[in-house]
Amino acid sequence: MSIHIEAKENEIAETVLLPGDPLRAKYIAETFLEDAKLYNKVRNMFGYTGTYKGKRVSVQGTGMGVPSISIYINELMQSYNVQNLIRVGTCGAIQKDVKVRDVILAMTASTDSTINRTIFNGTIDYAPTADFELLKNAYDLGTEKGLAIKAGNVFTADLFYSENPQFEKFAKFNILAIEMETAALYTLAAKFGRKALSVLTVSDHIITGEETTAEERQTTFNDMIEIALEAAIK
Numbered sequence: 001m002s003i004h005i006e007a008k009e010n011e012i013a014e015t016v017l018l019p020g021d022p023l024r025a026k027y028i029a030e031t032f033l034e035d036a037k038l039y040n041k042v043r044n045m046f047g048y049t050g051t052y053k054g055k056r057v058s059v060q061g062t063g064m065g066v067p068s069i070s071i072y073i074n075e076l077m078q079s080y081n082v083q084n085l086i087r088v089g090t091c092g093a094i095q096k097d098v099k100v101r102d103v104i105l106a107m108t109a110s111t112d113s114t115i116n117r118t119i120f121n122g123t124i125d126y127a128p129t130a131d132f133e134l135l136k137n138a139y140d141l142g143t144e145k146g147l148a149i150k151a152g153n154v155f156t157a158d159l160f161y162s163e164n165p166q167f168e169k170f171a172k173f174n175i176l177a178i179e180m181e182t183a184a185l186y187t188l189a190a191k192f193g194r195k196a197l198s199v200l201t202v203s204d205h206i207i208t209g210e211e212t213t214a215e216e217r218q219t220t221f222n223d224m225i226e227i228a229l230e231a232a233i234k
């Protein structure tokens with residue numbers, strides 16, 4: 001047991017999917033996993049372990065933002081020895097050619113979070129990076145499925161409601177979309193020698209205001225989740 005996760009030793013798989021929303025964790029467990037068992041309900045941040053195509057997989061809600069995901073992934077890696085961490089999240093697009101429902105693989109994550117400056121005592125700007133094997137598996141699988149899948153730089157924002165949005169500048173510098181956790185996931189996975197990837201579904205377009213309906217979101221989430229699960233077990 002760790003401070004925020006009440007699972008016993010060995011109740012969490014080596015591979016964990018990480019949605020921000022704990023109800024998405026429940027949906028994934030009920031829809032995609034066989035024999036899924038709830039191992040965590042501390043703070044209603046649900047975590048389940050089951051099997052996908054015969055392989056043991058867990059899914060753990062992380063909450064929103066760097067501080068919250070940092071708590072869960074630190075405990076998953078240090079107390080439960082999790083090796084493969086795959087975020088399945090939503091993001092807001094800022095590029096003209098990135099559309100709602102597209103799936104984005106984060107190769108790296110720029111950020112205004114202070115996590116990396118704090119870790120490196122403000123001496124460098126660390127570049128958090130996806131695990132190449134997971135990234136390649138996910139890209140190949142998404143392409144084979146005929147999905148609009150893009151790989152590139154995302155921005156991990158500290159604030160959902162930014163005081164100083166620089167979206168046009170970010171778009172010019174080839175950032176594809178905005179979300180709130182990936183920089184922490186990649187940095188902390190590297191710190192502990194683990195593999196990480198963020199697979200993101202575009203839920204809204206920040207510049208055009210376009211949004212997905214609840215039904216469309218669910219279908220695209222299913223594509224994203226399948227890509228994440230297949231990439232994890234390949």
Ligand SMILES: O=P(O)(O)O[C@H]1O[C@H](CO)[C@@H](O)[C@H]1O
Nearest residue numbers: 019020021064089090179180
């Ligand atoms: O859908 P999730 O995984 O929560 O991801 C995105 O949605 C939340 C903001 O609404 C932030 O956590 C952001 O990263």
Ligand SMILES: O=c1cc[nH]c(=O)[nH]1
Nearest residue numbers: 090091092178179180
């Ligand atoms: O962090 C996020 C997630 C989805 N859409 C946004 O605009 N921001």
